[in-house]
Amino acid sequence: QVQVVESGGGLVQTGGSLRLSCAASGRAFTSVAMGWFRQAPGKERDFVASIEWSGSRIDYADSVKGRFTISRDNAKNTVYLQMNSLKPEDTAVYYCAISRRGYGMDFRLYDYWGQGTQVTVSS
Helix, strand or coil: CEEEECCCCCCEEEECCCEEEEECCCCCCCCCCCEEEEEEECCCCCCCEEECCCCCEECCCCCCCEEEEEEEEHCCCEEEEECCCCCHHHEEEEEEEECCCCCCHHHCCEEEECCCEEEEEEC
16 A cells, blocks of 8 residues: 655745645555646546656646746655646645556546645735
8 A cells, every 4th residue: 555645835925835745655565657736626536747757758837937946855755746826726636646557637636635735825
């Protein structure tokens, strides 16, 4: 079994920054891709960013491109999301997920999910 734990959420003002961390662990841990998704109240879960484990592929949602950066530390089984120039519309619960089957932006590829961390951006 794989455990996924997010951290780093909080309350910031418009234009501020946050850095989210996602640590994965487990006896049989393997990963092809790690991704970030978010869900705001009354809305569906949306793709934010993803990274192939080798770092050869990275993708971002259009709404965060140029402001967010995804990165990974393979030795620590950890993925990060640096969020700059935050806007009120970025307010959501952010979830980290791991895919063992392949790389992509489709949530159906992801096998393991964290419990989420709240990000709130005030105006």
